Amino acid sequence: MTPEKLFHELLGLGLNWEVIESRFERESGTVFLEIRETAKLWETVRCPKDTGYAFCYDHTEELTWRHLNVFQHRCEITCRLPRGKCRQCGHVFRVRPPWEGLSTHFTKEFEAFALLLMREMPMSKVAEVVGETDTRLWRMLFRQVDAAYAQADFSNVCCVAVDEMSVRKGHEYISVFADLVKKRVIFATEGKDHQVWHSFVTALETHNGHRHAITQVSQDMSAAYAKGVRDTCRNAQVVFDKFHVIAHANKAVDEVRRAEVRLGGAGVWDALRQSQWLWRKNPENLTEKEQARLAKIDQKSLRTAKAYQMRLVLQDIYRSANATEARQRFRVWCRWVRWVARHQPRNLMRSMVKVAALVEDHLTGILAHWKWGVTNAFMEGLNSVFSATKRKARGYRSTIHLIAILYFVAGKLRLPQF
Numbered sequence: 001m002t003p004e005k006l007f008h009e010l011l012g013l014g015l016n017w018e019v020i021e022s023r024f025e026r027e028s029g030t031v032f033l034e035i036r037e038t039a040k041l042w043e044t045v046r047c048p049k050d051t052g053y054a055f056c057y058d059h060t061e062e063l064t065w066r067h068l069n070v071f072q073h074r075c076e077i078t079c080r081l082p083r084g085k086c087r088q089c090g091h092v093f094r095v096r097p098p099w100e101g102l103s104t105h106f107t108k109e110f111e112a113f114a115l116l117l118m119r120e121m122p123m124s125k126v127a128e129v130v131g132e133t134d135t136r137l138w139r140m141l142f143r144q145v146d147a148a149y150a151q152a153d154f155s156n157v158c159c160v161a162v163d164e165m166s167v168r169k170g171h172e173y174i175s176v177f178a179d180l181v182k183k184r185v186i187f188a189t190e191g192k193d194h195q196v197w198h199s200f201v202t203a204l205e206t207h208n209g210h211r212h213a214i215t216q217v218s219q220d221m222s223a224a225y226a227k228g229v230r231d232t233c234r235n236a237q238v239v240f241d242k243f244h245v246i247a248h249a250n251k252a253v254d255e256v257r258r259a260e261v262r263l264g265g266a267g268v269w270d271a272l273r274q275s276q277w278l279w280r281k282n283p284e285n286l287t288e289k290e291q292a293r294l295a296k297i298d299q300k301s302l303r304t305a306k307a308y309q310m311r312l313v314l315q316d317i318y319r320s321a322n323a324t325e326a327r328q329r330f331r332v333w334c335r336w337v338r339w340v341a342r343h344q345p346r347n348l349m350r351s352m353v354k355v356a357a358l359v360e361d362h363l364t365g366i367l368a369h370w371k372w373g374v375t376n377a378f379m380e381g382l383n384s385v386f387s388a389t390k391r392k393a394r395g396y397r398s399t400i401h402l403i404a405i406l407y408f409v410a411g412k413l414r415l416p417q418f
């Protein structure tokens with residue numbers, strides 16, 4: 001068997017195409033496979049406009065497609081693609097070769113391989129490994145994701161979570177919508193105001209879903225999202241997500257710590273120095289070193305320790321057996337926080353009091369957790385999805401890059417699409 005015949009078999013070209021030359025260029029370490037159409041091709045080519053028969057009109061310039069390596073050597077397919085002309089309408093069109101992927105520079109097999117790498121490593125690393133420019137790889141990913149996303153079906157979506165993800169630290173956000181039943185990201189868009197809900201229901205309904213089929217929405221306590229839900233989905237009950245409630249308390253603990261440091265006093269600076277990470281953890285997650293540190297701190301006099309204790313109690317309320325018990329405990333908690341705060345100098349615990357007010361104002365939505373609690377776990381998972389997304393898109397922090405990666409890693413799309 002000639003090398004050309006062998007490559008013809010390996011590529012599975014069939015009767016319509018043939019490898020006319022294979023050569024190895026030593027300097028660049030590249031295997032080139034030159035392919036040409038056979039006369040038989042014209043028996044199957046049809047006009048894309050009216051499916052009329054076509055004949056060969058002319059050929060394009062020589063084009064190249066990156067293919068899978070031959071052993072360790074880069075391999076490129078070259079071909080002057082035939083252009084057909086329709087016998088019926090006279091339309092001239094480029095014949096699409098069977099090896100071409102969704103991007104014009106790669107073969108299907110190469111795209112599938114690159115996508116496999118993209119699942120495992122950041123884009124910059126993939127570019128380095130396969131020796132392609134990141135621009136080409138991104139373009140390929142966009143096309144794959146767009147094609148697969150266009151086919152996604154949202155007809156059974158009823159429980160939705162929405163959360164914001166920062167594009168760059170502190171400013172520029174995207175809102176991410178997830179299907180809590182199938183545990184997948186279904187939509188993401190720029191911004192975090194109520195308008196994102198309108199964009200979401202539009203996307204939902206483009207993919208066979210329906211806005212009034214949505215019965216549960218898990219989200220943070222942002223007024224903008226709440227307005228968005230009210231405006232668009234009349235049957236949706238809002239559940240304020242547990243992790244966001246606790247995050248507010250965590251932030252308050254940190255604010256108390258900073259206020260206390262500012263206020264100073266005997267031993268306070270020493271006790272609180274570089275302690276912020278200590279207070280963000282749960283006692284059971286502390287390392288031995290951290291536990292020792294916490295034990296050394298004189299907790300009785302420290303307001304930060306008191307605030308930390310409040311956070312732990314708040315968190316523990318989520319272990320309540322039912323909403324009635326939880327309601328009772330939330331109320332007791334709010335009273336306790338206010339009582340303790342009243343006896344502190346300089347309003348030191350005002351941030352904790354703010355959390356109490358927040359809890360009271362949003363109690364119905366917070367208690368809805370007990371009705372719908374089961375599906376809430378994915379909200380926590382979203383955070384790890386966000387960090388995985390940012391890791392993969394490292395160095396390419398733009399909205400479109402992040403959304404493409406989000407859909408790619410968490411959209412449960414059918415990829416690759418050819």
Ligand SMILES: [Zn+2]
Pocket residue numbers: 047048049050051052086087088089090091
């Ligand atoms: Zn035609």
